[in-house]
Structure formats: structure tokens, C-alpha cells
Amino acid sequence: MAPVTHQPSSAPDPSAAPRGHGLRRDIDLLEALASDEAQNAGGLGVVRLAQLVGREKTQVSRALKALAAEGIVERDPDTLEYRLGWRLFSLVARTSENRLVRMAEPVMHALSADLEETSHLCVLSDREVLTLLSVSGHSFRVHGWEGRGVPAWQTSAGRVLLADATPDELYVRFGTATELPVHELWALIQEASRQGYARVSEEFEAGLVGVSAPIRDFRGRVVAAINISAPKPRLGERLDVAGHTTAAAAARVSALLGWEPRRTPPPRTRLT
Incomplete structure (x- = not known):
């Protein structure tokens, strides 16, 4: 009986998303923080940003924390709202x-x-x-x-x-x-x-x-x-x-x- 060979699965690998996919999402957040609404308000919260970019609040929160750690965005310690940061x-x-x-x-x-x-x-x-x-x-x-x-x-x-x-x-x-x-x-x-x-x-x-x-x-x-x-x-x-x-x-x-x-x-x- 011939040995069974396992062929590579043709199902898409969720981890193989285009390399620029995450960057595109970050850019969407930065554009939202550069909007007239954000500038007039002095910043936007996670819930509003999630609405503007059409993403889950938890995803947006994680992305903003990563951007804040690099100085790309800043979080107001009193209002907890985000704005564009000094490093950008x-x-x-x-x-x-x-x-x-x-x-x-x-x-x-x-x-x-x-x-x-x-x-x-x-x-x-x-x-x-x-x-x-x-x-x-x-x-x-x-x-x-x-x-x-x-x-x-x-x-x-x-x-x-x-x-x-x-x-x-x-x-x-x-x-x-x-x-x-x-x-x-x-x-x-x-x-x-x-x-x-x-x-x-x-x-x-x-x-x-x-x-x-x-x-x-x-x-x-x-x-x-x-x-x-x-x-x-x-x-x-x-x-x-x-x-x-x-x-x-x-x-x-x-x-x-x-x-x-x-x-x-x-x-x-x-x-x-």
C-alpha cells in the first residue's frame, strides 16, 4: 500500500495578510485624529475613533496604545482622549x-x-x-x-x-x-x-x-x-x-x- 502524502492545504492562512494591512489601519486612525472634528475637540476617544474607522473598539484601543508607546499619538491623562503626537x-x-x-x-x-x-x-x-x-x-x-x-x-x-x-x-x-x-x-x-x-x-x-x-x-x-x-x-x-x-x-x-x-x-x- 502506497504511503499517504499530505498535500499543503489550499485554505488561506489568516496570518498571511498583506504586510501593509496593519499599516493601512494605523494610517486610518491617524487620518481620523487629523480630522476637523478631532482638531476642534482637542482629541477623540476610543469609541468615536472606532466609529470613524469602522473597527472594533478593542482593536482600536490596542493600536492606539502601540502608537502612543512610540510617540506617534498622545493620550490626555484627564480626558483619556487621543491626539496626534510630537514624534509624528x-x-x-x-x-x-x-x-x-x-x-x-x-x-x-x-x-x-x-x-x-x-x-x-x-x-x-x-x-x-x-x-x-x-x-x-x-x-x-x-x-x-x-x-x-x-x-x-x-x-x-x-x-x-x-x-x-x-x-x-x-x-x-x-x-x-x-x-x-x-x-x-x-x-x-x-x-x-x-x-x-x-x-x-x-x-x-x-x-x-x-x-x-x-x-x-x-x-x-x-x-x-x-x-x-x-x-x-x-x-x-x-x-x-x-x-x-x-x-x-x-x-x-x-x-x-x-x-x-x-x-x-x-x-x-x-x-x-
């Missing part, structure tokens, strides 16, 4: 935007010391302005805004970051999804381009004013913005002075990135 922002600042951050930080310290206000380094992320770095005029960094996104059309930083966009690109990016009609946003962008900086007064938040100026790379393209924001009673009467000072600081960073202001910018498309 640190990793971002040290990778793709590393050179920009390194060039901008000392200039921003000098600017903040000059104006006695906190300065922010901002980039455009889809329809939002994302803060990469915040510094004060002292020898420390300010983390309250780092990693936080705000609507581009409401901020002075958004108006300078969109300086290279054509009207068609603005319609594609924003459509009718904003509180500000595209033709009005276009006019504000053009005004900021003529002035060399943008200014807002209580348009993003009551009692808050700010100015922003563009940082350009060696091609002359706007890649970032330096922003100064402060309470209106403190900065409101010197917005234009702050705008010119911030524009000079942004130009210094642009020069460090290889931009030569003598180059003539390409002709702009008119809004019809």
Missing part, C-alpha cells in the same frame, strides 16, 4: 521639508524677536494650510499649531501659497465648496501678489489678525509661507509694518533656497 510632527519636519525648515527656522527666530510675535512656517496641503514649524522670539519652539491644518481661503498664508494658481486651478481645487467665491479669492490673491504679502483681520477667527509672505524656491515657485498671527489689540495697528517685515524675512529664506528676484515671473492668466 518631528518626523515630518526632518524628512521631505527638512531643508526648508532648516533654512527658515533661524530667519523666523529673528523675525519673531523683531516683531515680538510668534511666526509660523506654512505649506499648502490640498485645500488647507498646514503649519510645519512655529517659533517664538525666544530660544524655544511653539508646538500649538504644528501639524494643524486650516482652510486656505480663510487665511493670509493660503492667499500667498495660492499665488501660482490660475483661475481654472482654483475652480478645480475649491469649486463651490468654500464660503468665499472663487472670483473673490482670486482678487485677494492678486492683491497679495502686488503687495508682496497678504493680510487678514478677523476673517479666520474673531479677534485674530495676521500677515503672510511667500517663500519661493530656485524656480520662483511659491513653496511655503511665513505667517505672523496675533490678537488684534496687539498687532492690528501695525499689520502693514508686520507685512513688510515678514516679506523681507520670506525673501531671505527664498534666497537661501536659490531664488533670484531679478527673474521675471510668467504672465498671469486673467479671470473672466
Whole structure:
């Protein structure tokens, strides 16, 4: 009688899930913690996060504990809610935007010391302005805004970051999804381009004013913005002075990135 040979089972092995499967689930959690809901609330609990990502509460709890152990998320000891952690922002600042951050930080310290206000380094992320770095005029960094996104059309930083966009690109990016009609946003962008900086007064938040100026790379393209924001009673009467000072600081960073202001910018498309 011939010996019986056991053939490998064709049943799927539950442990053989795609290697990126767990990472995808972690990314879903991080995206939920970066949502407007989480930012407005200052964090989200396990139950709400489980609802947002469509997973079991126990699974989400285990994943969050692992992420918290690595500093990717943080848990508030009082509310027990989670928010994005310091290590995530640190990793971002040290990778793709590393050179920009390194060039901008000392200039921003000098600017903040000059104006006695906190300065922010901002980039455009889809329809939002994302803060990469915040510094004060002292020898420390300010983390309250780092990693936080705000609507581009409401901020002075958004108006300078969109300086290279054509009207068609603005319609594609924003459509009718904003509180500000595209033709009005276009006019504000053009005004900021003529002035060399943008200014807002209580348009993003009551009692808050700010100015922003563009940082350009060696091609002359706007890649970032330096922003100064402060309470209106403190900065409101010197917005234009702050705008010119911030524009000079942004130009210094642009020069460090290889931009030569003598180059003539390409002709702009008119809004019809």
C-alpha cells in the first residue's frame, strides 16, 4: 500500500495578510485624529475613533496604545482622549521639508524677536494650510499649531501659497465648496501678489489678525509661507509694518533656497 502524502492545504492562512494591512489601519486612525472634528475637540476617544474607522473598539484601543508607546499619538491623562503626537510632527519636519525648515527656522527666530510675535512656517496641503514649524522670539519652539491644518481661503498664508494658481486651478481645487467665491479669492490673491504679502483681520477667527509672505524656491515657485498671527489689540495697528517685515524675512529664506528676484515671473492668466 502506497504511503499517504499530505498535500499543503489550499485554505488561506489568516496570518498571511498583506504586510501593509496593519499599516493601512494605523494610517486610518491617524487620518481620523487629523480630522476637523478631532482638531476642534482637542482629541477623540476610543469609541468615536472606532466609529470613524469602522473597527472594533478593542482593536482600536490596542493600536492606539502601540502608537502612543512610540510617540506617534498622545493620550490626555484627564480626558483619556487621543491626539496626534510630537514624534509624528518631528518626523515630518526632518524628512521631505527638512531643508526648508532648516533654512527658515533661524530667519523666523529673528523675525519673531523683531516683531515680538510668534511666526509660523506654512505649506499648502490640498485645500488647507498646514503649519510645519512655529517659533517664538525666544530660544524655544511653539508646538500649538504644528501639524494643524486650516482652510486656505480663510487665511493670509493660503492667499500667498495660492499665488501660482490660475483661475481654472482654483475652480478645480475649491469649486463651490468654500464660503468665499472663487472670483473673490482670486482678487485677494492678486492683491497679495502686488503687495508682496497678504493680510487678514478677523476673517479666520474673531479677534485674530495676521500677515503672510511667500517663500519661493530656485524656480520662483511659491513653496511655503511665513505667517505672523496675533490678537488684534496687539498687532492690528501695525499689520502693514508686520507685512513688510515678514516679506523681507520670506525673501531671505527664498534666497537661501536659490531664488533670484531679478527673474521675471510668467504672465498671469486673467479671470473672466
